Amino acid sequence: MRNPRGSVSRQGNYAGAISRLVAFAADVAIAWATLLFLVGVVSATITFLTGRSIDFRSLHLLAIVVVVVWSLIYFSYQWALSGKTVGMALFGLRVVTAEGGGIRSRQAVTRTLALPFSIAIAGLGLFGIVFRIDHRGWHDRLAGTCVVYDWDARAARLRWLARQHDLAEAGQSRSAQ
Amino acid sequence: MSSAPRGFDRLAQMIAEQVVGRVVEAIDIDALVQQVDIDALVARVDVDGLLERVDVERVIERIDVNGVVARVDVAELIDAIDVEAIVSRVDVQAIVDRIDVGALVDRIDVDRIMDRIDVQEIANRIDVDALVEQTELGSIIARSTSGVLTEGLDLIRSQGVGLDDFVNRWVNRAMRRHGEQPVGPPLLIPAAGALPASTSSLEQAKDHAS
Numbered sequence: 197m198r199n200p201r202g203s204v205s206r207q208g209n210y211a212g213a214i215s216r217l218v219a220f221a222a223d224v225a226i227a228w229a230t231l232l233f234l235v236g237v238v239s240a241t242i243t244f245l246t247g248r249s250i251d252f253r254s255l256h257l258l259a260i261v262v263v264v265v266w267s268l269i270y271f272s273y274q275w276a277l278s279g280k281t282v283g284m285a286l287f288g289l290r291v292v293t294a295e296g297g298g299i300r301s302r303q304a305v306t307r308t309l310a311l312p313f314s315i316a317i318a319g320l321g322l323f324g325i326v327f328r329i330d331h332r333g334w335h336d337r338l339a340g341t342c343v344v345y346d347w348d349a350r351a352a353r354l355r356w357l358a359r360q361h362d363l364a365e366a367g368q369s370r371s372a373q
Numbered sequence: 374m375s376s377a378p379r380g381f382d383r384l385a386q387m388i389a390e391q392v393v394g395r396v397v398e399a400i401d402i403d404a405l406v407q408q409v410d411i412d413a414l415v416a417r418v419d420v421d422g423l424l425e426r427v428d429v430e431r432v433i434e435r436i437d438v439n440g441v442v443a444r445v446d447v448a449e450l451i452d453a454i455d456v457e458a459i460v461s462r463v464d465v466q467a468i469v470d471r472i473d474v475g476a477l478v479d480r481i482d483v484d485r486i487m488d489r490i491d492v493q494e495i496a497n498r499i500d501v502d503a504l505v506e507q508t509e510l511g512s513i514i515a516r517s518t519s520g521v522l523t524e525g526l527d528l529i530r531s532q533g534v535g536l537d538d539f540v541n542r543w544v545n546r547a548m549r550r551h552g553e554q555p556v557g558p559p560l561l562i563p564a565a566g567a568l569p570a571s572t573s574s575l576e577q578a579k580d581h582a583s
Contacts, residue, residue, distance in 0.1 A: 330555070
C-alpha cells in the first residue's frame with residue numbers, strides 16, 4: 197500500500213526548464229498559426245473588397261512590425277489576463293510574482309519586452325531557468341516574476357488510480373462472464 | 374461489753390458465708406437464666422437516655438483510627454466484594470434515562486474542541502491512494518473527471534515534470550547544492566515545504582505517466 201505522502205502535489209512549485217521550454221515552443225507555434233490565420237483573413241478581405249491580391253512577403257518591414265506587435269499582444273495580454281498563455285495552460289504552468297501573487301499588467305508587458313533580450317545574447321538570459329534554484333531568467337527578474345506549476349499532480353494521480361480501479365473492475369466482470 | 378457483740382458478728386459472718394456458699398452451689402444457673410425474660414429486661418432499658426449520657430466525641434477521640442485502618446486488610450476487603458453482583462443490580466438504563474443528553478450537548482463547546490483538532494494531521498494520515506483504489510470513490514472520480522483530453526494533459530504534464538526533475542537533479546549535483554531548497558514562492562509554498570536538493574519526484578512523475 198503506497199504512502200499517500202509519496203505523491204506530493206507539485207502545484208505552486210517552481211517550474212523546471214523542460215516544461216517551460218516546451219510550453220514556449222507551443223506558444224510560438226500557436227502565435228504563428230494564429231498570425232497566419234489572421235493575415236489570411238485580412239488578405240482575403242482586401243482581395244474581396246478591392247479585387248487585388250497583396251503579397252505580404254514583399255513587405256518585410258511591415259511583416260516584422262506585425263510579428264513583433266502580435267507577439268507582444270499574444271504574450272502580454274494573456275499573462276496580464278490569467279498569468280498563463282495557451283501553451284502554458286497546456287503544460288500546467290503559470291506566471292506569478294516572485295512572492296507567488298498574481299502579476300499586474302505592467303509586469304506582464306515588462307516580461308514580454310524583456311523576453312527577447314533573454315534569448316538574444318546567446319540565450320544567456322535563459323541560463324537562470326536551468327541553473328537558479330528559483331528557475332528565473334533575466335526577463336523574470338526584470339519583471340519580478342517567476343513560473344510555477346499550476347496543475348495538481350495529486351489530482352492527476354487520483355484520476356490515474358481511479359482509471360486503474362475501473363479497468364480492474366471491468367476485467368473482473370469479463371472473467372466472471 | 375464490746376467483746377460480746379464482736380464475737381457474735383464473727384459467728385454471724387461465718388454462718389452467712391457457709392449458708393451463701395451452700396445456696397450458690399444449690400442454684401441451677403442455667404435454669405435461672407432460662408427463666409429470665411431478656412426481651413422484657415431490654416425493653417425496660419432506656420437506650421436513648423443511656424446514649425445521651427455517652428460523650429461520643431470523647432469516645433471518638435480515644436479511638437486510634439490509624440491503628441484500626443492499619444489492621445484492615447484492604448485487598449482482602451476488596452476481594453470479598455462481589456463487584457459483578459453490585460453492577461448487575463444497577464439499573465444503567467434508568468440512569469441513562471435520567472441524563473438530559475440535550476443539556477449535556479449544549480454545554481459542550483464544539484468550536485473549542487474543533488480548534489484543538491489538527492485536521493491537517495488527520496488528513497495526512499488518510500491513505501488517499503488506497504481509498505481511491507479500493508472503494509467506489511475511484512469510479513466516481515473517474516466518471517466525473519476523466520476524459521481523453523484530461524488523460525492526455527496529465528500524461529504530457531507528468532512527462533514534463535519528470536524531465537524537469539531529471540535536469541534539476543543533475544544541476545544540483547553539478548552545483549553541489551545540499552540541504553533544503555525553497556521549492557516555490559513563499560506565498561504558494563510555506564517554508565516547511567522546502568525539499569532537499571537531492572530529492573527527486575521523477576519516480577512519482579513516472580507513476581503518473583504510466
